[in-house]
Amino acid sequence: MTEPSFSDISIVSCGTLSLELNHLQQEGIIDASQILYTTPGLHQDIHELERQLVRQIHKAREKTDKVLVVYGGKFCYVNADEPTRQMRTIIDEQGPGVARIEATHCMDMLADETERDAIAREVAGGEPVWWMTPGWVKFRKLVFKGWDKGLANENFPRHTGGAVVLDAIGYMDRYMEENPEEFLDYCDWMGIPMVAYPVTLDRFTSLLADQARKLHSGELPA
Known part of the structure; x- marks a missing residue:
């Protein structure tokens, strides 16, 4: 077509x-x-x-x-x-x-539900995952505007499979290389690990x- x-x-x-x-x-x-x-x-x-x-x-x-x-x-x-x-x-x-x-x-625009289920099984053993795109990382202060540590603790830890960033542009590799302390601070604030998963x-x-x-x-x- x-x-x-x-x-x-x-x-x-x-x-x-x-x-x-x-x-x-x-x-x-x-x-x-x-x-x-x-x-x-x-x-x-x-x-x-x-x-x-x-x-x-x-x-x-x-x-x-x-x-x-x-x-x-x-x-x-x-x-x-x-x-x-x-x-x-x-x-x-x-x-x-x-x-x-x-x-x-x-997230659904980058990977449909079936694909996300398969990714969750692969990287998190099927445990609940907090899905993100690179924009959720780059624009953290806007996406989570008004969230304090208490609100973060209420929402993120129940996602025992961690946070998975559906990355189609190689953003996370650059981010972790250029801003390692910021990346670690983000993970600490969420209280769960964050990993990038390459998609197209x-x-x-x-x-x-x-x-x-x-x-x-x-x-x-x-």
Whole structure:
């Protein structure tokens, strides 16, 4: 199947995935007209997430009439006050020409559930794993904004398989070499070991391409 062009498409993404998207753009794998980002870690502040997302979609439409949103559907936007208001609702409200990548969260964009289960069996003997992408490491202060050691202790240690970073860009090798003390401090704060697991960008690229085709054909995402 011919790979679609992104030249007439703007991408609006959570900043947590900026490392992967910038890599794809720099390598010429995608040729998006522009890529706009929201602040990493806004899943903790859904009202600010919605405000920034809608603002960036409007900004994107100043340049292109097609917009591809790179945000998970199930876990990135959880509205406790309005449970029926979901990420799908926000996208639908933007009208035609706006599609969203079909994935539950950023980790799912890099490795689907079946692959993650296989990785957990390989590196953690099937024990519960805290999944991360390189953006969760680079943007730690934003992703875990407001978390103290007590909150960390409530959440991380139950993941007895440790933290696994799905790394498709070789970020962790550079990070551990250049910032070994920072890496060790991160692991100490979490209270669990952190390991990198190499993956490819094939799934991510395929998911992006699927929505680009829908946008070109005029087909709205389901």
